[in-house]
Amino acid sequence: MSRRLLVLIPYLWLTALFLVPFIIVLKISLSDYAISIPPYTPQLDIAGGWAAVKDFFTALDLENYWFLTEDDLYWKAYLSSLQIAALSTLFTLIVAFPIAYGMANAPDHWRPTLLMLVILPFWTSFLIRIYAWIGILSNDGFLNQLLQWIGLTSEPLTILNTNVAVYIGIVYAYLPFMVLPIYSTLEKLDGSLLEAAQDLGCSRTSAFWLVTVRLAKPGIIAGCFLVFIPALGEFVIPSLLGGSDTLMIGKVLWEEFFSNRDWPVASAVAIILLILLIVPIVLFQRNEQAQREADQ
Amino acid sequence: MRRFTWFNAISLTFGFAFLYIPMVILVIYSFNASKLVTVWAGFSTKWYGELLSNQAFIDAAWVTLKVAVISSTVATILGTMAAFVLVRSGRFFGRTLFSGMIYAPLVMPEVITGLSLLLLFIAIGLDRGVFTIVLAHATFSMCFVSVVVSSRMASFDRSLEEAAYDLGCTGFDAFKSVTLPIIAPAVISGWLLAFTLSLDDLVIASFTAGPSATTLPIKIFSSVRLGVSPEINALSTIIIALVTMGVVAASLASKRAIVRQHREEQLADK
Numbered sequence: 001m002s003r004r005l006l007v008l009i010p011y012l013w014l015t016a017l018f019l020v021p022f023i024i025v026l027k028i029s030l031s032d033y034a035i036s037i038p039p040y041t042p043q044l045d046i047a048g049g050w051a052a053v054k055d056f057f058t059a060l061d062l063e064n065y066w067f068l069t070e071d072d073l074y075w076k077a078y079l080s081s082l083q084i085a086a087l088s089t090l091f092t093l094i095v096a097f098p099i100a101y102g103m104a105n106a107p108d109h110w111r112p113t114l115l116m117l118v119i120l121p122f123w124t125s126f127l128i129r130i131y132a133w134i135g136i137l138s139n140d141g142f143l144n145q146l147l148q149w150i151g152l153t154s155e156p157l158t159i160l161n162t163n164v165a166v167y168i169g170i171v172y173a174y175l176p177f178m179v180l181p182i183y184s185t186l187e188k189l190d191g192s193l194l195e196a197a198q199d200l201g202c203s204r205t206s207a208f209w210l211v212t213v214r215l216a217k218p219g220i221i222a223g224c225f226l227v228f229i230p231a232l233g234e235f236v237i238p239s240l241l242g243g244s245d246t247l248m249i250g251k252v253l254w255e256e257f258f259s260n261r262d263w264p265v266a267s268a269v270a271i272i273l274l275i276l277l278i279v280p281i282v283l284f285q286r287n288e289q290a291q292r293e294a295d296q
Numbered sequence: 297m298r299r300f301t302w303f304n305a306i307s308l309t310f311g312f313a314f315l316y317i318p319m320v321i322l323v324i325y326s327f328n329a330s331k332l333v334t335v336w337a338g339f340s341t342k343w344y345g346e347l348l349s350n351q352a353f354i355d356a357a358w359v360t361l362k363v364a365v366i367s368s369t370v371a372t373i374l375g376t377m378a379a380f381v382l383v384r385s386g387r388f389f390g391r392t393l394f395s396g397m398i399y400a401p402l403v404m405p406e407v408i409t410g411l412s413l414l415l416l417f418i419a420i421g422l423d424r425g426v427f428t429i430v431l432a433h434a435t436f437s438m439c440f441v442s443v444v445v446s447s448r449m450a451s452f453d454r455s456l457e458e459a460a461y462d463l464g465c466t467g468f469d470a471f472k473s474v475t476l477p478i479i480a481p482a483v484i485s486g487w488l489l490a491f492t493l494s495l496d497d498l499v500i501a502s503f504t505a506g507p508s509a510t511t512l513p514i515k516i517f518s519s520v521r522l523g524v525s526p527e528i529n530a531l532s533t534i535i536i537a538l539v540t541m542g543v544v545a546a547s548l549a550s551k552r553a554i555v556r557q558h559r560e561e562q563l564a565d566k
Binding site: 003009101103105106114117119120131142191230236263266273 | 298301316334374380406411415419432499523539543
């Protein structure tokens with residue numbers, strides 16, 4: 001009895017607040033825009049009996065999805081989100097790997113402190129960490145002051161409100177997600193493997209590529225997904241650091257909903273974003289599964 | 297043959313500089329006398345004064361705190377239950393759907409979670425306010441809690457529980473005096489995670505908060521959109537200080553707990 005209750009309570013909660021809302025989004029994405037409250041038709045009218053239910057289903061169509069393919073704003077936003085997410089994942093990897101490598105090679109008694117230093121920003125407000133970059137990247141900001149003081153530029157560079165600022169923001173915000181999985185694979189790495197490789201005639205560089213990087217691969221892949229997946233639907237970073245020409249799908253969805261009040265199109269945008277996310281999520285799950293099996 | 301090379305030292309220095317310099321600048325300039333955030337004009341704490349006399353911020357902070365405490369507590373209870381179901385229940389009808397619903401919110405973009413919950417609240421005619429934010433936060437953080445707790449439970453020695461039953465414990469007694477103390481660290485870190493997720497959340501709260509309730513992130517976001525302001529720097533400094541103290545205290549406490557547990561285990565082995 002109590003065991004059944006234990007299953008039932010979280011089950012019902014998630015069904016009511018995760019599954020049902022999702023079905024509503026799906027349904028509204030197939031509805032039409034209407035100037036009323038709520039701003040879409042058709043409404044399901046169960047009191048009307050079977051005929052009304054049948055009317056309801058026949059009134060649903062894929063019109064909003066056709067609309068998304070016709071207006072190039074949307075597919076450009078999807079493409080540019082994919083591009084920004086992929087490139088910033090690569091940049092995050094380039095920044096994160098040396099940090100994780102340094103941590104793994106650090107003396108044992110430093111490691112807990114280093115680990116805490118990487119995790120600490122994660123606990124600090126995301127919004128505040130992004131906000132901090134506005135003051136650094138603006139035209140009279142600290143970066144421009146520094147560059148002019150060194151003499152690298154005479155004119156301030158425009159960085160804030162461009163895609164460059166978005167890349168910087170994503171790398172900064174998601175760095176811990178990349179460092180931690182790479183560190184955890186590098187930490188387990190058996191140092192004698194490197195010795196063996198060098199005894200067998202590898203140079204230190206090729207031993208690094210053949211042993212260290214190869215063995216860190218599961219961590220690198222996990223880190224890449226952990227950055228890519230949230231970056232694709234990111235809203236805060238493009239809206240605070242990006243410019244009006246920064247197209248990211250999270251921002252488009254937000255504006256479609258709050259500014260244009262077009263709920264059916266906003267819902268269709270959401271459904272396509274989810275479809276795009278399925279591939280990386282499934283690949284990520286496979287990687288995790290493979291790693292778990294390798295650990296056993 | 298691990299060696300800490302110059303390359304390692306340099307990359308750690310640059311890496312941590314990159315992570316921390318923006319926050320350090322933020323903190324320093326919260327004590328700036330000038331309204332211009334990028335020009336230093338002497339030390340002053342006046343922005344803290346202005347912040348504390350700004351009723352809108354104080355109200356938003358209370359709402360945020362209330363939402364975070366309630367939602368993380370609900371999320372911890374539900375998440376722990378879900379973890380039990382995931383690890384212990386074996387096969388039951390709809391298990392795949394259940395684990396799917398636990399893992400999906402972890403990777404769901406926040407804009408979609410927010411949108412879908414808002415559409416639900418409107419469909420059932422629920423007035424948006426503190427209550428709806430609590431529901432939304434509890435739902436997505438319970439999934440994080442259940443992941444944290446179930447990873448701890450997977451390494452749980454069930455013979456301890458069986459021993460408790462053999463010694464005459466009822467189900468709930470065994471849970472209270474054996475299971476709970478063992479999974480407690482995971483439950484506590486789950487609660488802390490849920491708490492910070494709730495404190496931090498802008499997107500889902502923006503969708504699910506009605507005009508009657510404004511949380512701190514919503515307030516910060518709307519004023520940051522107008523540009524950098526020293527009041528926000530002061531607020532950020534307070535938040536960073538609180539978080540740093542919290543994390544350091546929590547890690548010291550957990551270190552002490554591990555040492556104590558280790559000692560008890562050694563005593564038990566003798």
